[in-house]
Amino acid sequence: MTDAGVKIGLAPLRAEGLSKSFTGGDGSDLPILTEVDFTIATGEAVAITGASGAGKSTLLNLLGALDRPSAGSVFLGGRAVAGLSDEELAGVRNQHVGFVFQFHHLLREFNALENVMMPALLGGLDMASARQRAQSLLAAVGVDHRASHKPRQLSGGEQQRVAVARALVNEPLVLLADEPSGNLDSETSKRLHDLLFDLREERKLSMIIVTHNPELAVRADRVLTLSAGGLQPAARV
Ligand SMILES: Nc1ncnc2c1ncn2[C@@H]1O[C@H](COP(=O)(O)OP(=O)(O)O)[C@@H](O)[C@H]1O
Ligand SMILES: [Mg+2]
Numbered sequence: 001m002t003d004a005g006v007k008i009g010l011a012p013l014r015a016e017g018l019s020k021s022f023t024g025g026d027g028s029d030l031p032i033l034t035e036v037d038f039t040i041a042t043g044e045a046v047a048i049t050g051a052s053g054a055g056k057s058t059l060l061n062l063l064g065a066l067d068r069p070s071a072g073s074v075f076l077g078g079r080a081v082a083g084l085s086d087e088e089l090a091g092v093r094n095q096h097v098g099f100v101f102q103f104h105h106l107l108r109e110f111n112a113l114e115n116v117m118m119p120a121l122l123g124g125l126d127m128a129s130a131r132q133r134a135q136s137l138l139a140a141v142g143v144d145h146r147a148s149h150k151p152r153q154l155s156g157g158e159q160q161r162v163a164v165a166r167a168l169v170n171e172p173l174v175l176l177a178d179e180p181s182g183n184l185d186s187e188t189s190k191r192l193h194d195l196l197f198d199l200r201e202e203r204k205l206s207m208i209i210v211t212h213n214p215e216l217a218v219r220a221d222r223v224l225t226l227s228a229g230g231l232q233p234a235a236r237v
Pocket of ligand 1: 022023032050052053054057059
């Protein structure tokens with residue numbers, strides 16, 4: 001196999017010719033993404049920027065198999081997700097994709113530890129192992145002293161740290177973050193960014209981060225801008 005072949009074969013996440021249209025209020029076709037190609041390497045951090053409404057969340061949802069493209073394919077760990085049933089897709093997301101959103105989306109009735117354990121239990125891990133993994137991740141993100149707190153008893157920064165721990169509990173191929181610090185003050189944002197990049201170093205994590213924050217984008221290996229339905233390399237921020 002050629003070097004290029006090896007790289008493609010090992011890519012944690014790859015998209016080919018990804019297009020997405022929505023149906024507008026008047027029933028017309030609203031093209032959002034047009035034949036987007038994208039590959040991320042293991043351990044790579046890619047930032048995606050772009051105007052509000054450009055389609056960044058739409059793209060991230062397609063890459064993470066939360067939504068299906070109108071055309072094109074997504075490959076996770078070299079495996080096409082296109083032909084999978086909804087149930088199979090949920091399984092692939094659970095095992096291979098970690099999501100962090102602008103708002104934490106933690107389950108309010110469960111404490112931090114339980115929230116982190118949840119995807120591991122859903123993935124079939126036994127209770128003791130799930131607990132152990134969740135505890136160690138809460139320590140890694142610096143909130144193990146808040147393990148028994150419910151989301152409402154946590155600060156915004158702590159909530160996002162728990163969300164990061166939850167995203168990583170099944171050791172995903174890729175972490176997808178959609179404006180992860182969009183709701184945090186600048187000092188708390190910086191600490192969350194430090195955490196993400198520390199985790200990237202420690203775990204060879206591949207991350208795709210949608211952000212408006214130039215301080216975050218500048219830390220990525222690559223910055224891409226989404227505009228007019230396509231991804232282009234950004235002028236360095
Ligand atoms: N489910 C949907 N149905 C119709 N239009 C949608 C839907 N989701 C997003 N859109 C539209 O697609 C465009 C891109 O949205 P989005 O991906 O959320 O942009 P961004 O994250 O870059 O701000 C917007 O114009 C939005 O209104
Ligand atoms: Mg968005």
